[in-house]
Amino acid sequence: MRSSWNIMCTSVHALFLRELKTRFGEYRLGYLWALLEPVLQMAVMLAIMGYLMHRVMPDISFPVFFVCGIVPYSLFSNIATRSLNAIEANRGLFSYRPVHPVDAMLARSLLECLVQGGCFVVLMAGLWLLGEPMRIDNIPVLLAIWMALALLSQGVGFTFMVLGHAFKAADKILPLLVRPLYFASGVMFSLHVFPPEFRYLVDWNPLLHAFELMRHAVSPNYPLYDISLSYLWLWALSSLLIGLLLYKAREPAILRS
Template structure:
């Protein structure tokens, strides 16, 4: 039998951890995987009920449910990958005694599961809105995929940083989720960039999440106007954050395995 090395071993390890996460994430709930869909649906219903009418009047040419969907689900992808990476080491520590299993595999498995869940939610909810008569034109599916991949890569990079900080500092799992909460309000989940005067847009346009959400709305609804957002900037931030995250992980990996 030929020994496996490198990517083959890592792929098998991530696959096994992925299946383990899949079972533990939803196996204990009666509704199982439906919980993944119910969470963004409940969020959207509450938002539509509370502020839908008011914000609908300030929206540019786009359906408000579609506007919300292109903010809530992508933000859930970012938030869940980042926060679930915090305790990935502790949750799988017993498995690191096996040489093929590394902390990076546990984080990747959790991130892949989250990508699968949120991508499925996004596709299903788009289909539901289309069946309900909401107008949309998916003329740029490759562009939508590129935006989604860049957002996932950005989230993964932040996830690596959070994993390292979560191992280095005991209070990180309490503090870091609180620190990223303001991004929900600063990333355009509930507002369109067009309502901010041009001279003040620099206050928010540094945020790559804002670029991702606005680009996603334009990809789903081409009539939605864009103001200074850039797919290149989103990918640049994603690649830079991934590099920083992997660099921190590589420097910290021996200490993680020893602890």
């Protein structure tokens, strides 16, 4: 008899393939479009922003600075917002006992992690080939940051999934709460622009810690002010725990509906 863990892994794998085919299977380039779409979008944004801003970042080139903000932000934003309809999109499958809503959420998050992770690698490799200064020997640190960010996004995703099921208006309201984080998380600014007495206004945000740590990992001379990997992991594990507890409390109601 297979263990519960094996059954769950099989279910997540099947839902992952279904999600991949649903999102990208109809395009002429097939599954290659899963990577090309975000890479092309962000390459265009990078070209436009780099041309418009021409600003000097502290010990880091603007393209590297921007990629280390926009790609991880897209990971968080996409996991959070796509979780809202994860239940509705897979409701017909929940009649099969091995399939649970948590499996659908994990499959969506896994696909998003692979897409955005691949996008980050391609863009950074392209910038490196173009001669942008960066360090590529801090891979373990980068992986630790990406893992913490993925867990943080997953925890928020579980919470949004539960709220999206409990309140019909949530799919309209919650995305509006995510969008301001683009401006409050350091995607377009460095923490050094804030005077020390005003940094408390933004340094509570774990996304800011993730982006600044990522920039420091690829450019060690990039300054860090009141930024902590431990703080990021504390938020990640706390959000995941809260999300799982909310899901566990609402799972019977979700399955009954």
